[in-house]
Amino acid sequence: MRLWLRETAGPALALFASTGTLLCCALPALLITLGAGAVMAGLAANVPGLIWLTAHKGQLFAVSGLLLALAAFMKWRARNAPCPIDPAQARACMRMRRAGTVILAIAVVTYLTGGFFAFLAADLLL
Template sequence: MKLWLREATAPSLALFASASTLVCCALPALLITLGAGAVMAGLTANIPGLIWLTAHKKELFIISGIMLLLAALVKWLNRNAPCPIDPKLAKACTFWRRAGTIILSIAAICYLVGGFFAFFAADLLL
């Protein structure tokens, strides 16, 4: 199996799912806070999926959380997988392991920021 496929696919999918939580909940809050309500209105008029994501945010967070946990599980199970003996492939293996960990960390941060704005920010900040 290709190294990048084994080490970075699950974290990349988790990042994609976690980024959708930012689009759902953090982006509208940011735009409204900055006084860009007209921009937000334009986005909702031109991107109808944004309203759908906001209306189904609980399901979105559940699916994103499951994907994040599965990606973390895959990273955990592959943590001691051997890298090839060839120095060039071993370097690539180390790079992709580190890249996968960074991608997974960014996905977790996106998920937490989206969760804060979706469920806690309105109660705390208003």
């Protein structure tokens, strides 16, 4: 349990936070682009947190960016941490390191996608 917590907790938390950036900005833009404005109106009416996220997108991106930076720093700092000597535990340790790296990369892509739709898409595409 402690190995999972050390290797993937930070990236998983950053992924969770960066998913909020997709919900606030990329999802509405995608639905409107696809001509599903009625679906977007239904979501806005039934999911009040969606409107709150959109209204506070600056703070959302700041917190998500901070969590991403913290997770990346934790991964960088633990890059040379020793794995256990036991071969099975060493394989599990390396698997957790790769999983944490993949999760962190997905979180960064998610954050950048949400940032594009939140701050750049309207200026570039309209």
